[in-house]
Amino acid sequence: MRISVKTQKSLDGFENNIVLMDEKGKLSLGGRKLPGGKALSGPIETKDFKGELGGTHLLYGPANSRWLLTGLGKGPFTARHWRDAAAAAQKAFAALDITQAAFVLPAEADVFEIVTGLMLSGYVYDRYLPAKKKGKYLSRVILLLPESASKAKADKARKLAEAQAAGTLLARDLMCSPGNLAGPEYLAATAKEIAKNSGGRIKVKIKRQAQLEKEGFDALLTVGRGSRKEAHLIEMEYNPEGKRTLALVGKGITFDSGGISLKPGAAMDEMKYDMGGAAAVLGTFRALAELNYPHRIIGIVPTCENMPGGDAYRPGDIIKARSGVTIEVKNTDAEGRIILADGLDYAKEFNPELIIDVATLTGACVVALGNEAAAILGNEKGEAHYDALVESGKATGERVWPMPMFEEYDYLIESPVADIKNTGGRNGGTITAAKFLQHFADPKPWVHVDIAGAAWGDKERGIRPRGGNGFGVRLFLNFFDRF
Ligand SMILES: [Zn+2]
The missing domain is CATH 3.40.220.10 (Leucine Aminopeptidase, subunit E, domain 1)
Structure with missing residues (x-):
């Protein structure tokens, strides 16, 4: 257009x-x-x-x-x-x-x-x-x-909106692309393309299997093992000269079969959307490629496919994540938090003032908030950013709402054989997933955005299409202005 x-x-x-x-x-x-x-x-x-x-x-x-x-x-x-x-x-x-x-x-x-x-x-x-x-x-x-209106002002608003919309449209395309066509390699190629067209604003690095092995990304590698498609870690950097650093980490499960803890067949096709967090990060960088923000922004996307192949990880397995924290696998369908464990741990190396991770993480979040809002949860230092995020949600229509992280929930992910286990059961599932992530985000200020419901929907409404909607891109870009 x-x-x-x-x-x-x-x-x-x-x-x-x-x-x-x-x-x-x-x-x-x-x-x-x-x-x-x-x-x-x-x-x-x-x-x-x-x-x-x-x-x-x-x-x-x-x-x-x-x-x-x-x-x-x-x-x-x-x-x-x-x-x-x-x-x-x-x-x-x-x-x-x-x-x-x-x-x-x-x-x-x-x-x-x-x-x-x-x-x-x-x-x-x-x-x-x-x-x-x-x-x-x-x-x-x-x-x-x-004639009384300022053309220059209107043109500036138009350009900003065009760049942001281009980011959202890319995120939608990525979400809607099926698992066979858009695997981890495709997301990595998309990141390179964004950097190439950014006029030098964005740098990208891709870590593939061998590199990930060398650097101990065992949580990510373990989840990816059941698929023929190689796991990747995408790393993007915007405005390296920026004084304040902010990191975005996006879950990139390009198809989630559930692994050995296989999902039921009905609506399993929707699991191509399980890289909605990665799409939000890549879409945000697509927009940043045309925009000037004062901050240095890091984008991290751990990406793989969760499949039940012969080398797939099993319930009962114990994984040592990159950070050294050990994870007991209770259910291989709770894989997003496992790959995010390494993504969050890696993001800390850039010394960000805030880490935001974004993920289609829990069915419990869909039950709690439907398709109309994402949940935000975080550690105490992350909470300081809730008000700004809620305001950004209000302005963009990409609504977010806080959920509690009381210490009373901690015991739900305790494991008898490892530091933590990867599910806390059905009840409070969104909270226990965030509790799991906190083990890898602490002590950095951190907010987790669960977009399991918000990133897609069955009905078209306003600017929201049916299917994957690219949730997060406009939210984050708006938030950068308040950071
Ligand atoms: Zn899953």
Whole structure:
């Protein structure tokens, strides 16, 4: 999608136009008049359309021009209003096979959110679909602001939103790519591609099997052993000169069969999404490749496939992680936390002021928060960042909510044969998973983001597509500004 900004006194000259209308029936024209005037106002007075957020109503004006009334809902207008209205307009016009449109905006419009809504709506993973089944999108949109608005300011917001959306779109593509096509090697190649196109902003290093063995990444290697695909560790560095260092660690299980503790067959295909954390990290770096932040940001992605091959790890096995902590394997389907153990331990070597890990980690999190929010848990120093993360969630719609890490839960992962065991049972599963991770993140300030529910969904809604949605990219980029 190509988006440009234009400031213009009149609204003449475009065939396809998007106009925002609130629930009072007021059009947001930025002080300008519709061509044809009254002809367009009739149906509004008959209350055919009430301006509800997410709704649209198509009218025709002079010279067969189209005017898509798009609901902005009820004020005061927040980021979500502008974003969801733009998403609804994009989808409504694209459904009519329209490719170009002018978007009439008032001076106070939130251009960043409008562009986000345009770019992220209607997403379909269509790489292997025939032409007639591919996703439909507007390919060219002109944002028409009144002359009183600043074009420079709008262009800056547009560019920022475009970079962020490109990151989210990459994360979605990665999540939706099936396990046979997008294994650990593919994620590593994607990281290299991002670095190559970053104009020198990002450096990447890939550790493969032999290197991982040499450096003691036994937790990661153990999980990957049941697959023919080699485990990898992806390491990315943004802005090495930055004064403050922040590390993002993403779980990259490219397919999770459960291993020897095999999952039930129903919906097992969804386990291609088990690299949603890795997708969030790679998507964030895809956006960073075009952006200037003052911080040094480290991205770590331990990645492998969890399969029940002949050399697969077993329940009862004891693994010595890179940090030296020993892990009793109670269930091979609780593999994400095992690879994150080495990822977190490695991240500490960069001496970050904060480590955030992101993972589709527990079914318990889906039960607790559904698909609408991710859980955040952390150690005491990590908790200091909760408020900022919750605010970022509110602004971006990628909602997060804290869960407790009381010491009363500690005994649940005690093991009679090792330092800890890899499951704490069904109850409180999100918390005991985080408790496990804490053994590898301490003493650095650390927050764990469980996106098991938030990273995908069955229903399309606003800018969220059905399937993998790239959750985390916009959340983290927003958070960097508050860090
Ligand atoms: Zn699993």
